[in-house]
Amino acid sequence: MDSLKKRIMYVNRRAPYGTVYALEALDVVLAGAVFEQEVSVVFLDDGVYQLRRGQNPAVLNMKDFSKTFGALPDFDVMYLYVDEESLVQRGMTARDLIEVPREDDTDAVTLISSTDLSSLMDQQDVVLQF
Amino acid sequence: MDSLKKRIMYVNRRAPYGTVYALEALDVVLAGAVFEQEVSVVFLDDGVYQLRRGQNPAVLNMKDFSKTFGALPDFDVMYLYVDEESLVQRGMTARDLIEVPREDDTDAVTLISSTDLSSLMDQQDVVLQF
Amino acid sequence: MKFNILVNEGPYTHQASDSAYQFAKAAVNAGHEVIRVFFYHDGVYNANRLSAPSVDDRDVVNQWVRFADEYEIDLAVCVTASLKRGILSDQSALRYGKNVDNIEKKFQVAGVGYFIEGSIIADRTIVFGD
Amino acid sequence: MKFNILVNEGPYTHQASDSAYQFAKAAVNAGHEVIRVFFYHDGVYNANRLSAPSVDDRDVVNQWVRFADEYEIDLAVCVTASLKRGILSDQSALRYGKNVDNIEKKFQVAGVGYFIEGSIIADRTIVFGD
Amino acid sequence: MLHTVNKSSSEKSTLVSCLRLAADDADILLIEDAVYAAMTGTQTESIIQSALARYQIYVLEPDLECRGLDKSRLISGVKAVGYDGFVELSVKNSAVHSWL
């Protein structure tokens, strides 16, 4: 690990479509990738809905940005952490989520316990919610 | 009661200052008064904080609009209904609220039970939240 | 039946403007009349003709303009709410010493009382907000 | 210490811009450096020079401009977020075929990566939003 | 009266507040981010379950579809309607109260 790199965590807590924050937060992750920091992206609370399978915003003439999450591994974001407790609270399981394949075909979408997420969060240099 | 008049209820559910909705909602009540309808103004949930005594937004260079509630009786708004349950939930009593004297010196700020508020709400022709 | 519609949030950031548009279209398609769409709070940003969304997204401002053209709908923005947010007609621009205006001409500028008047004339008033 | 500040909401509607301003002032007064204030989401509306608040209210846009002048603070708005919301520099106006611009000149237009760069350079990043 | 709610019940208390004050036999329509509350298995499912005894509860189908929510997983008793149904509910009831 390069000690000059900063650990930057993006925390997504909002449902998609009702507001634009989810979409514009993803734009920041993509734009920030050029700086090659140590980035993690977290989906917490209603943020887990952003990764839900089968979104079809075209029905309301809105942009489907859920497909863009698939590009994150190309931008060196190798983990999309999903807070497991948030999933359970919403009656969802990993099967309800889109897959984000890495180059080696493994899935970047990774469930994380609240305890582990809490520790990971605490180690960050920058934590961003939008 | 003039049957041509509409019963219009303004429901204030938001705390003041964190957002502008409370201030701009009051502007609507004042501007709407010219139409001489049957108007009631309700403070519910965090909306009860709008009537709290001793506000001093000058400390943050913001506008103190809580004084403007005092003008409502001049605009024929004779009742500022405060949901009692919302007050209790916030550890407040009528003594924590500003007074809005009518011409006869009685107070327009009136506590209302949830049951009565529910009935009153159901009788309206127009209910507005901002 | 006559509908009066209020939009309290700006384009893109909240779904309110999209929802109001979908509702207004459905009302007209069902043979009803939308007598007025009034834009209040951040809703006034829907009248900003400088908006330049990306080509793969909907154009919210233009959507309203085309709808108003097709069905002769009255679009109005609140003068007070729009002044502080910098949405200016040519007259306001002149009056406040700004060298340009930015309001889409299809929107008229009116006091918020115009919305209340709409709620008196109309059979139903529907609010879309945050 | 170097501070990097993000403002996610427009003036007046949410307290975010006021809070960010108060924080930035306090940081400078304590001898720290505010290296950048970046405006994202509806925060780009803070750069709208057509804003004309009433005389008894604070002027949020002007507050930022005077602050930036006095302490040589770098104010930047996100280009993507501002285009769709119609906050245009003279160059953007030209490019998108709009006949006027409305951005206060003290704000530079930049990609959102400029904010992330700020968070790497600065010792602390603070976000103010809804 | 028709009451509409547009916020997620796991993030905001709007739905609870609406259900506390809506009169018996009111129609409640969930739109935008409130549609998640209509799904089975969520932590707030009991709120809707008990509300169904007093109210007719509707959910806006385009908002469901937009978010990838499957009608087959709606809480039993909640009815999905389109924007045409939203308009009909507004006509049928004497007033519309949008909880914001």
Add this chain to the structure above:
Amino acid sequence: MLHTVNKSSSEKSTLVSCLRLAADDADILLIEDAVYAAMTGTQTESIIQSALARYQIYVLEPDLECRGLDKSRLISGVKAVGYDGFVELSVKNSAVHSWL
């Protein structure tokens, strides 16, 4: 880490979410509409009461004063700070996490 919360705990779940994930010994600062949560007698008082065992909790005094809230009615253990204190807390902690 310094965590800030800016929404009323009776309207939004942000404070609860923050307290679920903030690591032990973190500093929590209530600002804007979140300052109501620092007052005694509210329905959400127990949230702050139990959080005080794990965290140091601060409240922004200008936001209290703005809203007419009296420092004498703060929950015991919650410290009021000005914007200068907010800056100091940001310096003292290695990062600031604004919960929105």
